[in-house]
Structures are given as C-alpha cells and as structure tokens.
Amino acid sequence: MAYFAAVLARTEDGWSVGETELDNVETLADLADLARQASDDEEPVLVFIEQEDAWFAVVRVDGEEDPRIFVSDGAAAARSAYGEIVLTDELVGRSPGDGLDDLDTLVAELDDEDGAAGSASEDDDDSGTAADPDGVPAGPLGDTEVLAEFGITARELLAMSGEGAVPGDALAEIADSLGCAEVLEAVR
Template sequence: MYFAALLARTEDGWEASDTELDDVETLSDLSDLAREASVDDDTVLVFIEQEDGWFGVVRVDGEEDPRIYVSDAAAAARSSYGEILLTDELLGREPGDDDVPDLDSLDLDGTEDGEPDNEADSDEEEDEDVTSGEAVPQGPVGDREVLADLGVSEKELLALGEGDALNTIADALGAAEVLETVR
C-alpha cells in the first residue's frame, strides 16, 4: 500500500494534503504538483511511502530544482512511484548510459507492492533486472541533508525505519498532527 502527501510550509506552520499520484509520470510533474501547493514559493515536501518497503522525500523550494532522498533505491526501483524519483542524476549515471539497464526495462507488473505475482520468479527477476550492472544500488540515495535545516539531520534520516519514518520526520518538523489528518 502506498501513501503520498504534500506538506507545504506557510507563515502559520505546515499544511498537509494527501495527493494522488495517478497522473504523475515524471519528476517534473511531481515538482509542478508541489509548486501548486506552495504559498509564496515556500518549501513544499512531498512524502511517498510504500508500506514496509521504502520512503522518499522530495523537497521543492520555489523554482529551484527538487531535492530528493529515497531510503532504499533497489526497493523503490520495483515501484512505479519510486521510478519517478530515481532519476539518472540521483543514481549517478549519465542519461542514456547503455551499460546499465533502463528503469523502464524493470518488470513493473502493476501489483500494488511492485512484486511479481509468481513468488518463484521473484528472486530471479530481481537479480536479473535490478542488480545487473549495479544500475540501482541497495540502500539510500539522494540528498541526505534534504531536511537538515528543518531539524532532521543526515544521521537521523539514515537511521529512520521504514514503518514510521514519515511520522518521525513530520514530528521533527512540528507537523505530525497535520500529516495525521491526511493519513
């Protein structure tokens, strides 16, 4: 199961809204969605979470390029929503690099958790698609200081567990109650 929400900073604190990602196909689409929620080009955080799998935080400050953190790139690569966040730049590869598989070649079978229906094929496909060429690393990728100025240090971000990460971040921001209203 997925959860996605926008947290927009205002002069009165944080405002939260859940968001549908069905029409979001690229990071640019996601950034535009965040900017629409912004008040006076203030900070907007996009939280995306796959229950017990991975979480991602996208930070949009006005017209600046989005800053992205993903807790587990390999897990996110098996998710259609995670695929939006895992840009070539984030993964440290050149656009169009032929030596590594394209994320579009991954078997995203449409199941909610991104896992193949046939468990026997699961390990085989994962090894073949994700690890060949080290295209998508295991573990966290992105800007580990994306929330440092908001009260969540790099060390704290890396220590977060998958189950309660977004609530922990929201609590540190003073936005736990507003996030809970959209959960």
Template sequence: MYFAALLARTEDGWEASDTELDDVETLSDLSDLAREALAEAGAEDDTVLVFIEQEDAWFGVVRVDGEDDPRIYVSDAAAAARSSYGEILLTDELLGKDPDDLDDDLDALDLDGTEDGDTKTADDEDEGSEGAGAEIVPPGPIGDTEILADLGVPEKELLALDGVDALSEIADALGAAEVLETVR
C-alpha cells in the same frame, strides 16, 4: 499500498494534503504538483515536501523550494526501483548515470536487444539474462541526505529512519505530526 502527502510550509506553519499520484509520470510532474500546492497555500517562495511511502519497503522525500530544482532522498533505492512511484524519484542524475551514455548504449543494439554482430540464444534466455535495458540499482539510501537538515532532521537521523513510522517521525521533528495524521 502507497501513501503520498504534501506538506507545505506557510507563515502559519505546515499545511498537509493527501495527493493522488496517478497522473504523475515524471519528477517534473511531481515538482509541478508541489509548486501548485505552494501556490494554493499562498507560499510560492517557500518549501513543500512530498512524502511517498510504500508500506515497510521504502519511503521518499522530495523537497521543492520555490523555483529551485527538487531535492530527493529515497530510503532504499533497490526497493523503490521495483515501484512505479519509486521510479519517478530515481532519476538518472540521482543514480549517477549520464543520460548520453544510455543513448550510446541503445545505438549499439540490434532490435532484438543484442549488440551488433551478437546473436541471442535460448541459453541466454534460460540463464535469466536481463537484457541491455535492465538496470542494477544499489540497495540502501540514495539522494540528498541533508534534505531536511535545516528543518530539524540531520543527516544521521534521516539515515537511521526505517520502517512504517519514518514519515511520522520526520513530521514530528518538523512540528507537523498532527497535520500529517489528518491526511493519513
């Protein structure tokens, strides 16, 4: 089960709204959704936080400040990689991959997923080989650990957060616990 909410900082404090991510397929889509929330709150040049949580497995925070590029923090990259919403946050840049490298790797593959000249055998499939498109994502936190430092959640505290109450603890530190609970 997922929970997703937007927290927009306005002159009057934080405004929260729950959000559906069904139509969000990319980080760009998510950033646009966040910027729309800022516009609706009348705070186009301010900050919006997108909170995404999957039960006890992982949580993510995306911060959008006006027209700046979004900043991302994910509590457990490996857990998020197994989630359709987590995959939105785990961009090549966040994972330290060069998108051009992926294109080069794909050019060297035959249509069956083997490298040029190689043949795929039944033994390869039995051994559980994952193929060229499989990605290994490290477990643990990934992203901008200073994402909330200026808002009252320093890196050390962010990295210590784990479990179902993480987003509530962040909201409490921001002074937005009550507004977040209204949409939970």
C-alpha cells in the same frame, strides 16, 4: 502495491498537509509542479511518498529550484512504479542514455571479476545490499541534507532509513520534527 503520498507546504501558520494522488504524475517535473501548486510565496514544499513500508522518499521543492530528493532504499524504489518518478539518472549515478545492455555487461564483468577473485559467493546475492537488476543500488540515495534546515540531520535521516527501520514510522518521525505529525496522521 499500496502507497501513500502527501504534500506538506510551509505556511506562515506552520505546515499545511494534504494527501495527494500520483496517478497523473509521470516524472519528477510533474511532481515538482504538483508541489509548487501548494506553495505560498516560494516557501519550501515537501512531498512524502511511502510504499508498503518498503521504502520512502522525501522530495523538497523550493520555488523554481531543482527538486532535492532523498530515497530510503533505491533498489526497493526501483521495483515500484512510483520509484521511477524519483529515481533520476543523476540520483542513481547513471549518465543519461546509459542503456541497460551496457549496464548488464558491466555488472556481468564485475561478477566475473568477483568470481575469479573468489571474493563473492552465491549467498552474497541475498544480503540485501546488492543492486537492483536495473543497476540501482540498495540503501539510501540522494540528498541527506534535504531536511537539515528543519532540524533533521543527515545522520538522523540515514538512521531512519537503516536496516530494520519502518518507512511509515520514519515519515511520522519527520512530521513530528516539523510539528505536523497529527495533521499527517489525520490524512493517512
């Protein structure tokens, strides 16, 4: 699958934007280190990741603080090797050490309850709102306020992630709000 990743570093003169490779990035800590290398004086750094217009993520790194993450569609990201970088246990609501066997058992129990109550049908599985087989919920996940400081409200970010939204267009819209759309487009 094709992907696009860029690092946007805030500077005195605006935003510096550069495309980046994620081949050597295996964890969120690796991604945060990559972002910090682009930082000037503890200024915020954003990392955009987009995979084939299926999902996007914005990771914000402020100095040595823990990264803040927003993912447009958790289930779509879970089907991607790059999604593994941003889909932390905390983000998807799992406790560290939760085994997939336990999760599979829970999902099976919930399915049985739904079937017994008559509230679920075979067609519900194709609604696009079901969780990924690994238990990652479909739809937006994470910090919806990650870009509020830059004038993008939680409501706007969620609208960019909604049904029918195109992840590449969402990142372009975010970059436009930041004042660096032309630079981002140039590195795409």
